[in-house]
Amino acid sequence: MIQKTRPPLLQAQDVGDKMETLMMHPVLKAFVCGSISGTCSTLLFQPLDLLKTRLQTLKPSINGSGHVGMVALFIRVVRTESLLGLWKGVSPSFARCIPGVGIYFSTLYKMKQYFLSDRSPTALESVFLGVSSRTVAGVCMLPITVVKTRCESGKYGYESVYGALRNIYRTEGARGLFCGLTATLLRDAPFSGIYLMFYTQTKKVMPQDQFDPALTPLMNFSCGIFAGILASLATQPADVIKTHMQLTPEKYRWTGQTIALIFKDYGLVGFFRGGVPRALRRTLMAAMAWTLYEQMMAKMGLKS
DSSP: OOOOOOOOOOOHHHHHHHHHHHHTOHHHHHHHHHHHHHHHHHHHHHHHHHHHHHHHTSOTTTOOSHHHHHHHHHHHHHHHHOGGGGGTTHHHHHHHHHHHHHHHHHHHHHHHHHHTTTSOOOHHHHHHHHHHHHHHHHHHHHHHHHHHHHHHHTOOOOSSHHHHHHHHHHHHHHHHHTTTHHHHHHHHHHHHHHHHHHHHHHHHHSOGGGSOGGGHHHHHHHHHHHHHHHHHHHHHHHHHHHHHHHHOTTTOOSHHHHHHHHHHHHOGGGGGTTHHHHHHHHHHHHHHHHHHHHHHHHHTTOOO
């Protein structure tokens, strides 16, 4: 009787070796470092994102100046929704930022390795890298961005991220999940491009070899603050447009129409509402994310 020979079963050690090889891949390391840095910064600065969303959708008669409006809104949210109300929408924020920041940094790392090898990018190359990487991450995570914006507004009673996605798809179709795509990319892609340009160029100017290595994280954070302020100011109008399109898609159906309606209802100042909490959040969040990312990549022996 002829015995059929079976191929040897995959040994547990072989599986472990393959998993270890996969985990050692530089792109995966960049994804993990980016995800961890995104988690920390998202949890810490979520209240600023909620205040920004609420300020952008307040009626003109209620909202005062930017600073006073933010402080008054902060007090109102704490009084009516408790302190934890400031973290409303944190679940979709996590669902968006943990993979989203990981996708951004891993895409950026892969593109830098492919196009630049071991040299530093020029100013224009930094803009291209930042815009391209953020576009990839922004398109992938846009449905979660829609859910996050609606949860923060306080106008929707979604019980979970999955339930919100299912509800939006059932009532509004695929268009509802990707509403505000143009405005989102006009906000996020230029922000990342401008941010990366100023961040890399500022770091080149700083004489890092003359400072104590222990001060490197602080220097990187300072460069990130400077870059974040400039990038936030340049992209604030696009953020306001995106917020209105995702909260009221039946009214704000396309970008040009939204610009006209915002100008009609709020005036030119309407495009800069919520600018203070957004600038604080985006600046601090980006600076922290980049500082943590570069420190973790350095610990892993990789050049960020």
